[in-house]
Amino acid sequence: MLRANFNWCLRDRIDGWHQQFICGNYCDLKTEVEITPLTCSLVKGTQLANPWKDGGGKAKKEGEKDKSPKRTAVLMQDANLQELKDARPWYQEIDIGVLQLIPARVNESFNKFFKGAGFPKFKRRHDFKSFSYKPGRIKIKGNKIYLPKIGWMRFYNSRSLTDGFEIKTVTVRQKADGWYVSVRIENKTVPDFPVIPDSEIKTITGCDMGLGKLVYLSDGSAIENPRFATNKKTKRLMKIRQRRVSRKQKGSKNRSKAQLRVSKLHNRIQQRRESYQWDVANRIVKKADAVAVEDLQVKNMMKRCKPVKSETGRFLSNGQSAKRGLNRLIADASWYNLTQKLEYLAAKSGKKLYKVNPKYTSQTCSKCQHIDKNSRQGEKFICTNCGHIDDANLQAARNVKTKAIETYGLNIVKMIKSKKVRRDSSKPVQTTLFDVGMYERSSDNTLPQKACTEHSRSGKRRVGENPEYKQLSLLGYLGRNS
Template structure:
């Protein structure tokens, strides 16, 4: 059984500065690895072989997604052989090559040596996961900025004792132990994330002795209820019960508060410290709305599963399709009204 526990960290000032520096360096490393893959794709399928004038390096598209003249080294892995003397896996993936190049990165850029090695490896695997999602039909990986790259992940070396957690190369750190981890679970991964009001840690724990779910044997006439999601009411249950929708982000008070705080941001000078402070207040308000929404969803889920029923049926909604923009109406070069202005409020409620 796998589950997650989230706690708020209580780092000292030195640890805060170090984690902030880690995030900045990891973001730069992520963007470099992404640019290396994009460049090699252009070389291999668009430009072909050529010699880089600036570095005088030969570009060979016969190896992998990553160029031979980059900091990725030899793409052929021949250090492991089978009994017949043949290489087991002579061709490596782009992630394997970029992970193998991490020691060279630490030599060329010594400040990367202060980051834990598993954190750097997980940073490359994070990009590999983005590419995997792209090949499955999602969007192409994009370059990260300070607003959408705020976390890093450990996979080993994390120790937990009481209200203190030990993170490699960061040392012991206090945290708010709001809920204790059950006995028998082991830490599989640990993600440190920066939010508007501080640093948080997400522990992924596993207990192999606990099954993922226990199948329930249904009788001849099981009791079934269906749940229909809505906007005016959050959930309509087939037995006639309805659950209210508090609309944390779209009620009158929240919309006015958000409007005032966003107006204060726009009135500050761009690049000033006061503008950054005002933007942090906006971010904290959004975080507060998210916390309320998440807590209410757990309460609603508890109400539904606590009802005396055997089966709960939910509708499979295509949320991204519901929020997609309306099709453009064109009449001989003139754009007609297509209802997108009215749909804007509906998307916000969804």
């Protein structure tokens, strides 16, 4: 029923949109001339029929301002819901708040479209799997949740509600293995995340995202890439399950059962990846005051190869089959999601995330800043100018760090080890063998961590380490067949 309403609202909006073009020269989007305001409004949230609630856009008394301003499409569709309920009595079973959010959802997808996303699509059965309740409609008691018009339901309460938080929007979503409910909670007395000025940043970690290892850090360490979807075991299992689907008769019950098993596997892969990425992001953010990452355009990296044509017009091999494998690896690593998590965690703990232009980060020498394509030989980096030898990926991570410091004008503190001095001699003599200038030179990551703790001990207590934060997300499991 909700899906039918969504599609109706979308169709209504599209018709309203086309109406503007029928007007032709008199009402043109290009000239932005508005001749007949009743049928043509140049507002993007346009609608057929009368956009005024009452008064027809005129003031009731002369000299007074119009009290019923022009309504947008979403408000008009919202007002039409009562008619829908009268015409279709079976819609009484739906909570009014849930129904009201459907025109809002259409409007949101149109807003996204005007900002450059794709045109809103009509929803099919498998695209429409969630609905939301408005704030203040839901009650939670222990492991039971009250959903209006549905009733009290038992659910797996994964995280208990903290005192002082009020329940905001609640979304119920169907996934392959059951129904989930996500509860948004808010406490206005808890302050917002503090914005840290660039001048307060003392230490920074550069990150280079890769495929062999997921993240290479500028302190010389790297974080494994478990390849949740593209490892041998999962690939084999996926192949088997997909083959089972293809061998069942189309439209049969057995086929949908087999399809469900495929979706469950997809679901499990995604959940594993999410949990791993939170862990990785936490580990990276803890290392320093700020994190620098490359501003990657993953969409462009995953583009297909251009077709190659011979003189006779035949298509030649263009390496797309190999590129497809690479694209799958890139999608599996999902760097963008990891960057988003880093940004969130950094803001939460009073730290900062810097994005830098990824150009030349893997071709620049971190010692002499010489840029040469030939310096990189697979995993190795040998500078053609100064002969500096390093691991190509770690070297890229260091470049990301220096680039962030340069572009944002950061004042990074170099930790210098104090020299040990013999007290019994008349002249102070240095006893340590080598000076450790910057703590980042060594490959083990014990030093930067030490530097970090020293810093936080001497400095103020970081605000973000406060375990309370403004908005949390609560996930609950509603059960399989509910």
